[in-house]
Structure formats: structure tokens, C-alpha cells
Amino acid sequence: MxxxxxxxxxxxxxxxxxxxxxxxxxxxxxxxxxxxxxxxxxxxxxxxxxxxxxxxxxxxxxxxxxxxxxxxxxxxxxxxxxxxxxxxxxxxxxxxxxxxxxxxxxxxxxxxxxxxxxxxxxxxxxxxxxxxxxxxxxxxxxxxxxxxxxxxxxxxNELKNMITELQKENTELKKQLENKLDKQKVRQPLECHKDDWSWFKANGISDGTNPQDFVTREQLATITHRMDKFNTKKFKK
Missing domain, CATH: 2.70.70.10 (Glucose Permease (Domain IIA))
Structure with a gap:
């Protein structure tokens, strides 16, 4: 060129x-x-x-x-x-x-x-x-x-070339992110978290349809374990 x-x-x-x-x-x-x-x-x-x-x-x-x-x-x-x-x-x-x-x-x-x-x-x-x-x-x-x-x-032409290079970099970053996500292990819920989720469902707090959602599960479990009146001994099965 x-x-x-x-x-x-x-x-x-x-x-x-x-x-x-x-x-x-x-x-x-x-x-x-x-x-x-x-x-x-x-x-x-x-x-x-x-x-x-x-x-x-x-x-x-x-x-x-x-x-x-x-x-x-x-x-x-x-x-x-x-x-x-x-x-x-x-x-x-x-x-x-x-x-x-x-x-x-x-x-x-x-x-x-x-x-x-x-x-x-x-x-x-x-x-x-x-x-x-x-x-x-x-x-x-x-x-x-x-x-x-x-x-x-x-x-x-200069701007077009710059945009093309940025698009290539973006594609490469997406590939790296996908590879990293593929290698991450799925975290399984602890037994106490399963019990918490059952209690949420029994008390109308949640419909219990997504206990596999780690973020939601962890957040709700943390709330319940910080409140004495909601400890696992009082959970209704």
C-alpha cells in the first residue's frame, strides 16, 4: 500500500x-x-x-x-x-x-x-x-x-481500517471470554441452601423454580442465616 x-x-x-x-x-x-x-x-x-x-x-x-x-x-x-x-x-x-x-x-x-x-x-x-x-x-x-x-x-479509509482492527480485537476478546466460561465449573448448591429454598417456597417468598441460580440462592440464603428466627431448625418442610 x-x-x-x-x-x-x-x-x-x-x-x-x-x-x-x-x-x-x-x-x-x-x-x-x-x-x-x-x-x-x-x-x-x-x-x-x-x-x-x-x-x-x-x-x-x-x-x-x-x-x-x-x-x-x-x-x-x-x-x-x-x-x-x-x-x-x-x-x-x-x-x-x-x-x-x-x-x-x-x-x-x-x-x-x-x-x-x-x-x-x-x-x-x-x-x-x-x-x-x-x-x-x-x-x-x-x-x-x-x-x-x-x-x-x-x-x-483510515477510519475504516481502525474500525476493522477494533472489530477483530473485540471478536478475539469474545472468544477468550467464551473459552474461560466453558472452563468454569458449575457450583452446586449446598444442602442448607436447598433447605432454605424449600422454606422460601413453603412460605410464599419464592416459587422455588430456580434453585440452580447461584447468585439468587446465595443472596437469599445469606439473608436467612443472618436472622435467628429463620434458622434452619425452624424451617417448615
Whole structure:
């Protein structure tokens, strides 16, 4: 299974993948914009997956950007991290998933501090023919969002997997409980308890139909044995 992580800790989704208009007319947004609740220019950007840095320099409206090439499960992907304040890796460097590669910024054609993040199924190319919605692969489940309560497909799949695992654990616990109950020995009533039950029936306290019920039997027997006037010598047979 392809595994990408969100490149920003506790990210805020501020602009989705697809058509948008942010004051420059209708335009196609081939990635997502991620902001952070942390103020300032010190927000770290992490590699979404392990791979090789193939670009580490300013690039037109992207400003300072980093691109990482990934080979995952026999497939090629390329991620793009744009508008960085500072780049912390070099071209040709191999990075691990979760490794810091830069600092969030406002360089290039940006209107505020954020990260523009892209995932390409295949190599990055002009006009972005391989760009896909990053939310197909990353999860903001533990992050603050600005897109309401609607779950992304990635979040839905993550929740579904969590529920499946919990159901497996619940089934296993049920099996263990059943095995334990099967091994428990049935406690037989003492003779004095049988006498007590007969007395309850004779005096209309119980109909005497369930003397095998240990809890009820023990409770009633305890009550009678604590009361002198109901000791076993006075029981009516």
C-alpha cells in the first residue's frame, strides 16, 4: 500500500485541489495549500515519503521549492513542496519519510505563509499532466481543517481500517471470554441452601423454580442465616 504522510504537522487545509479563484481569475490548482497553526516562518516541512531530491532551488511562481522522486511498490511518484522560506536539502540527496526538508514560507507567487504541496503519479512535467489530488494519499485526521466536517477519502479509509482492527480485537476478546466460561465449573448448591429454598417456597417468598441460580440462592440464603428466627431448625418442610 502506498504510504504518504502529511508534510506539515497539524496542517490546516486552506485551498483544495482543482479549479479555484483567489483573485487572479479562474485557475486550475494542481495541489493543495497547507497552513499551520504555528505563527511565523519556522514551521518545518517534512518529506511525505522516502526518495531522492531531484529539485532544490527557486522555480518561477513556486518560489523556493523541493521535489522528491519516490519509487514505491514498483510505482513512480514525485512530490513537490513550494513557497518555502528555506530549503534544507540538496539535489541528489536521499531523504527518509518524515525528514525535514525545508521551512514553510511565502516565496514566489504566494499571498501568505503556507505550503503548496503536489503529488504526481509519475514524474513531474510541465503543465502537470500527472498531478493528482494529494488528499487521495495523505490524511489530515489529526489536523485542523477549513473544509467543514466532510471526511476526505484518505480519512475515510483510515477510519475504516481502525474500525476493522477494533472489530477483530473485540471478536478475539469474545472468544477468550467464551473459552474461560466453558472452563468454569458449575457450583452446586449446598444442602442448607436447598433447605432454605424449600422454606422460601413453603412460605410464599419464592416459587422455588430456580434453585440452580447461584447468585439468587446465595443472596437469599445469606439473608436467612443472618436472622435467628429463620434458622434452619425452624424451617417448615
Amino acid at each position: 502506498v504510504n504518504f504522510i502529511c508534510p506539515v504537522l497539524n496542517a490546516r487545509l486552506t485551498s483544495s485541489f482543482g479549479w479555484r479563484n483567489i483573485g487572479r481569475g479562474k485557475e486550475w490548482h494542481q495541489g493543495v495549500d497547507l497552513a499551520s497553526p504555528i505563527a511565523g516562518l519556522k514551521v518545518p516541512i517534512y518529506a511525505s515519503a522516502s526518495g531522492e531530491v531531484v529539485w532544490s532551488a527557486p522555480l518561477s511562481t513556486y518560489g523556493n521549492s523541493v521535489r522528491v522522486l519516490h519509487k514505491i511498490d514498483g510505482k513512480t511518484f514525485e512530490t513537490n513542496y513550494a513557497h518555502l522560506d528555506r530549503i534544507m536539502v540538496k539535489k541528489g540527496q536521499v531523504v527518509k519519510q518524515g525528514q525535514r526538508i525545508g521551512v514553510m514560507g511565502n516565496t514566489g507567487g504566494s499571498f501568505g505563509i503556507h505550503l503548496h504541496f503536489e503529488i504526481h503519479e509519475g514524474r513531474y512535467a510541465p503543465s502537470q499532466p500527472n498531478a493528482v489530488n494529494p488528499m487521495k494519499y495523505i490524511s489530515l485526521l489529526n489536523s485542523i481543517q477549513e473544509n467543514g466536517d466532510e471526511l476526505t477519502m484518505s480519512q475515510y
